[in-house]
Amino acid sequence: MSAHVTSSPAASRPTARGGLLRHHDFRWLLSGAAVSQIGTQVTLVALPLVAVIGLHAPAFQVGLLTAAETAAFLLVGLPAGAWVDRMRRLPLLIRTDLVRAVAMGSVPLAAAFDVLTMIQLYVVALVTGVATVFFDVAHQSYLPRVLPREHLVSGNGALETARSAAQVAGPGLGGVLVQILGAPAAIVANAVSYLVSAVCLRGIRTREPRPEAVPGVSLGAQIKEGLAFVLRHPLLRMIAVSTGVANFFSAMLVSVQTVFLVRELGLPPGVLGLMLSGSAVGGLTGALCAGPIARMVGQARVIWLATVVSGPFALLWPLAGRGAAAIWFAVASAAVFFGAVVYNVAQVSFRQLLCPDALLGRMNATLRFMVWGTMPLGALAGGAIAGAAGPRAAVWVCAAGFLLVPLPLLLSPLRRMRDLPDPDQDAAPPAEPAPDPADGAARPPSVTT
Template identity: 70%
Template sequence: MSVTSRAAVNGPLRTRDFRLLLAGAAAAQFGAHVTLVALPLVAVLELDASAFQVGLLTAAETAAFLVIGLPAGAWVDRMRKVPLMIRADVVRAVAMGSVPMAGVAGVLTMAQLYAVALVTGAATVFFDVAHQSFLPHLLPRDQLVKGNGALETVRSSAQVTGPGLGGGLVQLLGAHLAVVADAVGYALSALCLGRIRQSEPRPEPVPGTSLRADIGEGLRFVLGRPLLRVIAAATGLGNFFTALLMATQTVFLVRVLGLEPGAVGLVLSAAAVGGLVGAPTAGVLAARCGQARIIWLSPLVTGPFALLWPLSERMGGAALFALGSGVVFFGAVVYNVAQVSFRQVLCPPHLLGRMNATLRFLMWGTLPLGALAGGALADGFGARAALLCCAVGFLAVPLPLLLSALRGMRDLPTGPDAVHPTAPDTGTDDATVTGTEAGSDRRDRRDRTTPLG
């Protein structure tokens, strides 16, 4: 029995190579979430950075998605995914390892932090695109929701444990030494990925193609499908305000609420519990409510809790901040599992890298813009005002989804009808529903569901 067949029968966790992929993700995510606390604290506590400088640091970490996001997909589709992910991990480990070395030598500067953020961000672009493109190669399509749910569980677990440990390490050892955990995490991830046995032939080059043509094919695939367009719009909007939050939350927690580094880590860990709960329940909620419906329901129901962030200065303090983040993170994880699984089912294998990179460009390209906006708002009007703008922004995230064909659907289309759509007769404007469910009557639409494992 093949690896794919065993996965279909036993589930993704029975597959050795998926367990290695999951272990690598756990190591990398754990280290990254330690650094989520430690790196801004290096800037705030050790280098006395302003709010705008912290925002600029956050922007540097994500700028690569905007600058090289599109060509990265074309390059990834021409390479084997696992060796590429290993190289990206090695680059990130070396870059992060330079921070504690410079700190111990007494030569650490904001310029180095910006450079480290840019380098690790660029490596992360290639890693993430390859990672999402490799999963459908490793698992059968009816296991993708379970596989993505397991990966989200790992990420959410790291969000819960990493910041708490990071804050403790900062308080115990100093902020720059806590970054060692991130370098070790990336190194362990590379070791796990290096043990994957799944055969992965090198993609055959197509004669007469160019990088520009490959990028154009990915853009046409995404922009030619209204469901992908609206998911990109909503996610890009959500990421803009997520980056605004990331750029200002450390400044707010330290300088407005007056928390010590250990307490900052505990607040962020408590906030991440929502994501940990959301990951394993995403498939159940999608099955019960419908995968299409849960995409717009999750941000609509949980987004208003973002208003607790600016209110936490005057009532409830850190506990209120953590509660707001926990509920918002729960909705974000449920949303991510549903929409990422749909994208992987929809896309032909040879286009996965370009599809994921195009969407990352559209969705994650807003991150550096949000970070810069957050830093500027916090510098000019205070961290609480920046968080208020962030909270109001989260209320707008579900609007593109509610104005699309998704609002009238229960389940997402699958198979060739979703890839080569024609407009169904639904009484809705053709431009809105093109790319959803082709040539099917109303009974077929009710019965067709995306596999949830």
């Protein structure tokens, strides 16, 4: 593998004729993301079924498992960004894929020797979650290194298309694998997908220079710099609040949906997987339509409009029943997923354009902390409500919560804008870090170009 170092993707920029798929490095990045996303979606079905069917866990313990998967965003989300900005991102992506492969591979191994417990599932979920925090922050921060600015929206759209396609194929595949092999054996697919992702990432030629250490600047100061960048920008701040609310109630749904679909609606694993695959068609459609919709209505307007239009469909979730009435769950999920993906493509692309490269890790980690840190809280709340009042009551609360998602966006300057401002002119600069007595010297101002 070549050791060539390049500080920008200009040498391998996609041409109008070739398109993104002819861009060597992006092709490998996209391939790895697509394969690992399929494995992740298989586990989305298989891991809760290990708890529900294999270990007969009650609703609260299943909710706790979901909380463990996302707790890392709350526990290490902020320092992860500062650490990522101190490292080369590509080697970090490969290492975290390998950690996730080993953690997931331990589940079918323990099940084969009949020693699998809920404690191990919690540990695996937590370890995988920590690795995912670093992977996701590094991945979002690495994309602008691979693609030039003018192709970021298309690149994010392609990644969302791969994610949404995996959400269509993965759950159905997971349900079939669980039906045939059992839930623990199905998780092998996820472990293998992380290994394949690591191999794909090794095929990327773009190499980053090692980030230069800034003398006298502590980890805490770099974390504060990322926080200041996000909190002082009026658009990023309200996007973070809205996304955090959406993720709180999404995690609530994920924590109870397996219990709801299996015990309330009586779906077998294979049908459950097909139900989730069918509902993910909305996300795939949203990924394919995100670019044209943004161009038609405006990149700023589409951010709040997507949530306003899709959110009310969540009220169909708790109306699902046994037999044919179960279809309402899939219809609601398809509509909500459509809006969520259109929203994500627009706002993530804006974030990447807005932020200087040296601050990307901290900006993404700060936003991940704010918007994904709500997920373990939502999962715990869902498990608690389902344990006390039943899974359908938890789904009702989740559905009502989705109506709140657009409110922060409608109260922000986005409501009066068609397109997003030019990041070079309107980005709010981060605050200059204050001297830290422990450093023994005042810190130099940060580079924000």
